[in-house]
Amino acid sequence: MIPPPDQCAICGSSSFTLVFSYDAPPALETRFDFAEQGEYRRCIYACDCCGHFMSVHTMDDSALYFEDYVSANYGDRLRATFERISALDPSRSDNEGRVHRIVEFTAGHWGSGSGQAPSALDVGSGLCVFLHRLRAHGWSGTALDPDSRAVQHAREVVGVNAIQGDFMTVAGAGTFDLVTFNKVLEHVKDPIAMLAKSRDYLSPRGMVYVEVPDAECAAVDGADREEFCIDHPHVFSACSLVMLATRAGFRVRQLERLQEPSTKYTLFAFLSPA
Numbered sequence: 001m002i003p004p005p006d007q008c009a010i011c012g013s014s015s016f017t018l019v020f021s022y023d024a025p026p027a028l029e030t031r032f033d034f035a036e037q038g039e040y041r042r043c044i045y046a047c048d049c050c051g052h053f054m055s056v057h058t059m060d061d062s063a064l065y066f067e068d069y070v071s072a073n074y075g076d077r078l079r080a081t082f083e084r085i086s087a088l089d090p091s092r093s094d095n096e097g098r099v100h101r102i103v104e105f106t107a108g109h110w111g112s113g114s115g116q117a118p119s120a121l122d123v124g125s126g127l128c129v130f131l132h133r134l135r136a137h138g139w140s141g142t143a144l145d146p147d148s149r150a151v152q153h154a155r156e157v158v159g160v161n162a163i164q165g166d167f168m169t170v171a172g173a174g175t176f177d178l179v180t181f182n183k184v185l186e187h188v189k190d191p192i193a194m195l196a197k198s199r200d201y202l203s204p205r206g207m208v209y210v211e212v213p214d215a216e217c218a219a220v221d222g223a224d225r226e227e228f229c230i231d232h233p234h235v236f237s238a239c240s241l242v243m244l245a246t247r248a249g250f251r252v253r254q255l256e257r258l259q260e261p262s263t264k265y266t267l268f269a270f271l272s273p274a
Contacts, residue, residue, distance in 0.1 A: 004045040010240045013049035020044040020223040029229040051237030053215040082127045094260040099133045121176040124184040128158040175203045186232040195248035212236040214265035
């Protein structure tokens, strides 16, 4: 049995309860090269204080988002996957719901504004379906991704400005009315630091939109949920998402949970600098 983390990445507690353990990849898990080497052993623990879930293992996933993630999920099918997802009926599209929430909330928050198109920086843009749909509502968008293939796809297929790099170290991106983390913070070692960094990219009226997997709802369905796959070192509770925002220097303006058309259990929040 792999022992629990020394402390919770969100609240700092050292008290955990074992929730799930794995000796093989669950059925829905993407097969990454790093997880195919040697013995597969992994445990998921829940923080007894804030309810945050943390996945622990001994495999080396340090290069995952610079090559293996795109290769394993899409291979040479970036454009074909983008076109398939973009063509989904709105009632079956997670991205359509995401864009609707953002357009509705920001219109109520900003009002008519200056008449200029609002701008968004999408961190970990991947297929860029989200920015593609957001542009249809009059927004300007910039994609940021560590993988060169995702960046080339964003520029050449989707037609948006795109930056290749690590969000924590990239320079010269500019400022934006909205920074979005759509299913991103669960993938990183230090989600508090990443969320806090987004303050550097906000315009005077800027806000942050966050989506993360919902541990509390997914756990009811059991260990084989997509929310608990190996590329998610973190899975959030409502409490841990609020604590994440607070510790990163933000105030929660809205937080809700839902099950998306894809069946993913999701927590989403709009945040403003505290």
